[in-house]
Amino acid sequence: MSIYKSKHNVGDVEFVECPYCEKSETNRFKMLHHKHLAGHNKTLEDVLKEFPGLITMTLAEKNKKIKSEQKHQEELIKLAHRLQGVNLEFNEKVDNKGQLFGGISSAHIVSALAQKGLKVEKNQIILERAYKQIGKYLVKIKLAQGAEAEIKIIINKK
């Protein structure tokens, strides 16, 4: 399970203030956002160095982020379960040695999975190179740490 990793100084406070802005009603944030800090030409690292101990994120905001990350992880695990054991069949033109003219790459696998309503990114498919031969192959899909599946690719002669 991944957990929300943050370099923020988290505190059980109602809001945090930007140390580079003037004190005001609008200088109240759930967290000091890097985009806001960029407006001061600063990074979070700068803030923590210049204002040691300054609270830069509220506990409520951190809990919210952890919750949404957990939800995302749960969705990936569900998707991994749906992917597990899926068979993808491809009918390809081959030469007389059974060699494909093209090849089955992760892009082909992504679109074949998409047709089954399974949304996977190309870089989540663990494939060293495209398949150039007819046959059956097991392909590992890694959606995230702890959310993995293995599918079967069947390449037939057209």
Ligand SMILES: [Zn+2]
């Ligand atoms: Zn500011």
